[in-house]
Amino acid sequence: MTYSVPHTLADETVWVRIDGDCIVVVHCASSGPVEVARHQRSTPGHPMIDDAHYPPRPAGPLGRRPRPVSAAEAEFLAIGDGARTWLVEAAAAGTSRLKTKMAQAVTLARLHGAERLDWALGHAAMFGRFADGDLDSILDAHPPGQRRRADDVHSLQPGTAAWGRLGGDR
Secondary structure, eight states: OOBOOOGGGTTOOEEEEEETTEEEEEEEETTEEEEEEEEEOOOTTOOBOOGGGSOOOOSSOOOOOOOOSSHHHHHHHTTOHHHHHHHHHHHHTTOSOHHHHHHHHHHHHHHHOHHHHHHHHHHHHHTTOOSTTHHHHHHHHSOTTOOOOOOSTTOSSOOSHHHHHHHTTO
16 A cells, blocks of 8 residues: 655655554654654555645646657757657657657658658657658658649639629620
């Protein structure tokens, strides 16, 4: 069973005793034993956690940014903000084989350019595309330099010639 104690007691020794229906936690300080927590008794699988035992949360939204712990991770994150966003979203989604997919992205960045791959990673993150081959698919769907523009000959928009036939003599 799990019971919380104040965060300031991390790595300190505490004693736990049962007092009726309560669990009493006592810290063995140099000045003598001091009660630091009291919880209702619980059953296995039901932890008793007191939010006051944890340090205060920082103000505002948590601007978490991944920190590389290896050269491979640093190379992936150097691709750009799209890579950082992809990594955060992929981890939050529980994506498997992240290191392998990051290495594949670095290889794709060498082939297609970091800017283009960063764009693809950002879009993959935005749409939750973390499966094998998703980056290849996004890059294939948007070839470099190809502009898609409909002109008058290849447009699905009907022209105005039919309107001219309706009442051109009036």
